[in-house]
Amino acid sequence: MGETILTMTGIQKHFPGVHALKNCQFELKSGEVHALVGENGAGKSTLMKILTGVHKKDGGKIVFMNEELTNLTPRQAQDKGISMIHQELNLMPHLSCAQNIFISREPKRGGIFTDDRKLNRDARELFQKLGLSLDPKTLVGNITVAGQQMVEIAKALSFQSKILIMDEPTAALTDKEIDDLFRIIKALKTQGVGIVYISHRMDELMKITDRISVMRDGEYIKTVATKETSTDEIIQMMVGRPIYEPPKSETSAKNEVVLSVENLSTDRLFNVGFSVRRGEILGFAGLMGAGRTEVARAVFGADPIHTGEIFVHGKPVRIRAPQDAVRHGIGYLSEDRKQFGLALGMSVEDNTVLASLGRFSRLGLIHLKKTAEITQEYVSRLKTKTPGIKQDVRNLSGGNQQKVIIAKWLVRDCDILIFDEPTRGIDIGAKSEIYKLLHDLAGSGKAIIMISSELPEILRMSDRVAVMCEGRITKILEAKDCDQETIMRYATMQEETNQKGEMTRE
Amino acid sequence: MSENQSIAHDKKKRTLFFSGQALQKALAFVTLVILVLFFSLASPNFLISDNINSILLATCVNGLLALGVTFVIITGGIDLSIGTVMTFSAVVSGVLVESFGIPLWLSVLICVAVGGVIGTFTGSLVAYLRIPAFIATLGVMMITRGLSLVVSGASPVYFPTEYKEIAVGSVLSKLIPGFNLQNGVLILFLCAILASIILNKTILGRYNLAIGSNTEATRLSGVNVAGWLIAIHTLSGLFCGVAGVIISSRLGSAQPALGQGYELEAIAAVVIGGTSLSGGQGTISGTIIGAFIMSVLTNGLRIMGVKQEWQTVVIGLVVILAVFIDIYRRRRQKI
Structure with a gap:
């Protein structure tokens, strides 16, 4: 492990109604694999999105290679050498590996023609550096998810990245592919790249990381050296909440x-x-x-x-x-209310009776008085806050939208x-x-x-x-x-x- | 909690302020009135009963097609085959009259039914085979255009003269002397009332709006979305059939080469009437207003001596303007 290349201190972030990051810190050395762990919603992604310029921080300081970064944009972060490999890969399946790696940075000849020979040569060089036997001309859509991940890593390297953030990189990989990935991670370490490794898999963390930082509820908890800790200790830090929830x-x-x-x-x-x-x-x-x-x-x-x-x-x-x-x-209330639960442009009444219209109609004609009555009944029973049953559900708050969906299934019995x-x-x-x-x-x-x-x-x-x-x-x-x-x-x-x-x- | 409510209220106020769909419908209506006033002032020949009658009659076919396709567009779909389906239904019933001498009342029923059957077919392509509506209906458009020529032997099919009565006769003038409203116009208005009831008061109409508003949420509410989509296309097909009766009655014949281009005029009328091409919103009254705007424009420009080529250009511009207004208000609504 080399010298410290990144320090984030006192990072604050607010989203409407949520204090997402409270005084968070993070540190990364060159040639280090540093795990960032925490439950869903602990703030890992938000912290990394601030580092990559996707979100603006509300407070705190980021120092990278002895330079303070302010008003970072995603493009700047990438140019400075901070790359992130997302869980959802961002590649274009109909382009080749090389074309994907150098998208928007194609080597040109005569100002307008792309120099495909140089493109493929540069890509092949990157692959060799990573010890990969991948043809740069293969279409990305024709290679495995693991292969695509390698292409993403190669792309990150082509930006001379000093920091590589990997979000759940092994989620879609087989055991063999994970071994390959770890081999590449080790190779990157020796080249002095600092790696932030986000994962839920404890066994992997123990195997590949040097240090582990734990976050919980938007707060930084602790950083420990992997050698000096255990899975149990990490899990305890991840879940240990101040409020004790007794079982029902x-x-x-x-x-x-x-x-x-x-x-x-x-x-x-x-x-x-x-x-x-x-x-x-x-x-x-x-x-x-x-x-x-x-x-x-x-x-x-x-x-x-x-x-x-x-x-x-x-x-x-x-x-x-x-x-x-x-x-x-059986009634299903989706996690994504807007996409799967509600017809947003329709009224509270329309949504409430949507699953049971058959009951409220004769010969196809809807009995509008009955649907209004039943909707009114459930609005008062569930204490749904709405200016009226004709109100578009789009204008209700999340909790009240949820009540409309509950009413829909209760009306359906x-x-x-x-x-x-x-x-x-x-x-x-x-x-x-x-x-x-x-x-x-x-x-x-x-x-x-x-x-x-x-x-x-x-x-x-x-x-x-x-x-x-x-x-x-x-x-x-x-x-x-x-x-x-x-x-x-x-x-x-x-x-x-x-x-x-x-x-x-x- | 009280905060929630105030948010809901705030949002309500804002939507009332430029209340989307109603606004565009009102706008369409005001446009229609302005057009009528403008042409009346511009030409003494515009607001006379003969010309009014001809405008009304000219609206019938386009209006009927537009009524049917309104339902399809509200689902978020499109139907390019309505014009040629109309022709095909008319040709089939005409051939049956000409070659087999079936009674006229039966030929009318067959004409409407043929439209319905093709609608069912189109609906199945879209709902069960999941072929994108644009392509599926483009295919059906070509199929029906070809079949019309096959069935008719590529020449017009003539109806007996009394067939003309259906569209240009006037039942109302017998009931109310002096009120010479042609049957075709009466049929258009009756169909519009029927369509309005279907859209606003029946399960089909409600599911239609729900599918257009959020297909997946509707499916997850246990609604048989595919089945209802087919029903909606069938309904649209039935309207094509009625339009087929009116157009062949007006012309006294079924013209197998006619029909293409009608679909775009009907879709234009629907869009001008404020029905959103992205689905979930739309009204029957808007569509009728839209259809009248189209025919008033065509008629008025013609009376003013504007060349036919330029009439088409103007209507094209109106369609673009209507869609722009729709998109513009949608964008503002999102904020």
Whole structure:
């Protein structure tokens, strides 16, 4: 490890209604792999977006190579040698590797013609530096995700990068590809590049990193040397919250199983099985990309399934499209309300009755008085704040939009409600209202599945918790056995689940 | 909490201030009135009953096509085949009359039904095979244009003279003497009322708006989106069939080479009437106003002696202006 090339101190960032970064710090040395870890929403991405000029900082200081960086733009950051490799790769599949690497910087001949020979030669040189046997003329769309990542790394190197930020670089890679990636990371280290490594996978962090910095709730917690720490210590730092959330004490769960799912597999899910009882709230915990939303969409018929059986009230049902799921009394409340939940340009009334228009009409004519009555009833029952039922839902706040969607499924008389991140983007006051609503719904005998990335929310609401990792359910925990650390352990169970998964696939 | 409410109120105020769709509809109506006033002042021959009748009659075919395609455009789709579907329905029913001597009332029903069947076909291409609407309907446009020529042997199909009564006769003048409103115009207005009821009061209309507003959310509400899309295209096809009856009745014949170009005029009328090409918003009254703006413009310019070439140029400019206003207010709404 060389000298310090980057210090960020006292970084502040506000988003509307959120204090995203509170006095954060970070330091990077040349030739170092420095892990940045924390739960979803801890502020890792925001901090890195400030470093790469995507977001402007509200306060604090960034010193890079003895120069203070102010008013950084993404282009400047790149030119100075700060590159980020995003989880979602930003390559154009119809262009070749070399064309992608040098996009907007093509070597020219005579001012207008691109010099393809030089382009490919330069790309090949970069690949050689990385020890890659990749033809620069291959179309990016024809190579594997791992290969594309290498192209991104080569592109970063072509900017003479001093700092390379990798966001979950191994998420889509096989074990063999991960080994290749690590080999390249080591090569970059010897060339003096400082690497910020963002990952949830504890085993990898232990293997490849030199230091680990932990963030939580927008705050910097601590930096430790990898050699002197353990997985347990890191997880403790990640979840250790000042507020202790006791597991749920009362339950309205009955014995009657309302929904059970067996051996559910899709492109991204492997042998998922669980059941929900009447009056129960089953929490789904896991890190981003663990497959929780995919489970919801598969059960609801929104995505095709390969294998699997679904039972509603003990009877096997075939769900091939959302309309089948709705017919069997399943309602889905998406995490993305605006894209998947609401017709934003339509009124509170239109949205409330959208799933049950058949009930309010005769010979195709809608009984407008009835729909107005029922909407009014649910507006007052759920205490939805709206100037009127004719108001466009676009003009309501997040919490009230959520209530409109809940009303939609209650009007439809669903027994099974799947809530995907029910409080995302909802302010704290409205959150507790949504929590109370969920409890009341369970109390009235609904079976509820609640997907959430916020562990305190999971602990506070769930009767049982299904923990997912990489498309599998790694454990279903009773509320009394739950605490944040146990859940995090099952949510990061890389090695074990991989082996299990391999065995079940064979 | 009170803060939430005040936000909702603020936003409401803002949308009321330049309340989008209503504004454009009002604008279209004001434009129509201004055009009528302008042409009345510019030419003494404009506001006389003969000319008014001819404007009304000229609006019928375009208006009927526009009514049907309004539903399709509200889903966020498009239908380029409406003009040739209209022709095809008319040709089929005409050939049945000419060659098999079927009664005229039956030929009318068949004409409308053929339009509906083709609409179902187009709808299936779009909803089940997921072919982009632009391409699918372009294909159907070419298919029906070709089939019209095949079925008719590429020559006009003539109807008996009494067939003319359907469009240019006047049932109303028998009920109210002196009120010579032609049947074609009456049919247009009746169809407009029907369309308005369908859009505003029925499940089909509600799903139509919902699909256009957010297809995925509608699907995830358990609505059979594909099925309703087919129903909507079928409805549009039925309107094409009615238009087929009117145009062949007016001409006394079904002209197999006619039809292309009508779709663009109908779409233009819909857009001028404030229906958004991105879907989710639209009104029937707007479409009717749009159709009248088109025919008043054409008629007025002709009376003023503007050459046909230039009439087309002016209408093109009006369409661009209408779409620009739509996009402009949308952009402001987002802020």
